[in-house]
């Protein structure tokens with residue numbers, strides 16, 4: 153019994169000894185960790201200076217997802233940040249080093265920023281602007297009930313910011329990251345800033361549009377690994393300054409016009425929505441015919457030439473030919489027989505027809521009678537006229553009594569020896585009769601020349617057409633930098 157008690161005592165003693173040892177070891181480890189982190193931060197600082205990153209004092213308006221993640225990122229690059237929000241709770245949380253959003257890795261980055269004295273927050277926008285050289289605006293831009301963009305938070309920040317720079321002699325830079333429709337910067341943001349400051353953009357202050365591409369839940373990873381960085385600005389110098397905040401990040405660094413940068417964000421998000429909706433509709437069809445949609449899409453995604461690629465992404469004319477319209481009709485019919493609602497797939501033929509009728513209406517609007525069509529097979533390098541959308545344009549114009557001449561060297565060849573000879577003679581003899589033998593015949597006497605496909609021969613139309621000849625380009629023929637006032641693209 154005595155022996156047992158002694159053994160237990162020894163065990164407890166050993167346990168306490170070990171605990172104390174561990175505590176000392178952990179304390180030393182923590183101290184070491186803090187030291188290593190401090191050295192790391194200093195090295196980071198030297199690294200960013202070495203990269204040419206200019207360290208700036210930055211105010212960030214709007215402490216939501218974008219604002220907080222942006223703050224965390226910028227402080228990790230040793231910039232000093234002051235967050236501004238109308239929400240007092242968010243301000244005090246940030247001042248206490250507490251992250252006001254739920255997002256992986258952000259609390260740790262903010263804690264570090266607080267330890268290094270790189271972050272603070274305020275609700276006083278004037279003070280924030282006075283103490284910083286650059287402001288990043290990340291306030292919300294929600295939807296109104298009718299779907300329009302609600303810019304009230306943007307307007308209120310601009311009013312405050314305008315008043316704040318009124319007495320500031322330095323040329324402040326405003327970087328807008330909130331998603332806004334093209335034209336909002338030019339027609340809303342700049343006028344408000346100018347009105348309340350009494351100053352001029354590009355002279356006394358600068359604005360930049362810099363869309364944000366992060367996704368919630370992977371926001372920090374996305375911030376350090378952006379697909380691209382886009383900076384829209386009127387000034388190359390200011391664009392370069394803003395780009396330098398992101399120096400060293402992967403992906404292309406793109407400088408462009410403000411309006412283009414505004415639009416890019418919508419194109420991205422709408423395309424993502426399109427992909428999700430498309431694949432969900434395909435998923436329902438697959439499920440209903442007993443196929444695993446994920447297996448189907450895995451195979452689809454392995455085609456990086458036509459599917460997951462840049463192909464088919466430049467605006468132009470309607471699709472046609474012997475496959476796309478037929479296969480779209482077949483899959484829509486299949487969905488119908490399965491009692492499935494596939495509104496996106498249904499809408500494609502409708503949207504395509506819309507592009508054809510738009511072209512016809514546009515030609516009518518030119519109010520000219522002699523029309524020449526250069527290229528009318530469904531694409532260059534083929535004589536295939538089946539379901540060529542150009543045939544619909546031609547037939548509509550014939551029906552309305554226009555004087556038409558058509559030229560397409562691939563179709564002319566087919567007329568003499570080609571496999572489509574019979575199709576031309578039996579299905580579209582009225583079209584065959586309007587064909588001429590050379591492009592020069594169109595250039596000679598037509599009032600309007602429609603470029604219908606990308607045959608390289610048509611490159612010379614832009615240079616050789618007379619000023620009084622209208623060029624209507626359905627395909628964006630090569631380099632249009634020489635285009636004059638007589639040129640019009642269908643959707644550019």
Ligand SMILES: NC(=O)c1ccc[n+]([C@@H]2O[C@H](COP(=O)([O-])OP(=O)(O)OC[C@H]3O[C@@H](n4cnc5c(N)ncnc54)[C@H](O)[C@@H]3O)[C@@H](O)[C@H]2O)c1
Nearest residue numbers: 214215216217218237238290291292293305330331364368
């Ligand atoms: N959340 C995303 O994943 C994401 C990604 C890319 C782009 N965006 C865009 O970024 C913008 C911000 O989005 P979010 O999700 O961060 O918004 P959010 O709603 O989470 O945060 C906006 C913040 O702005 C504050 N605010 C409103 N008026 C203010 C003012 N006058 N001064 C200072 N602060 C003010 C609000 O109190 C709020 O804290 C939106 O335009 C959004 O479309 C969001």
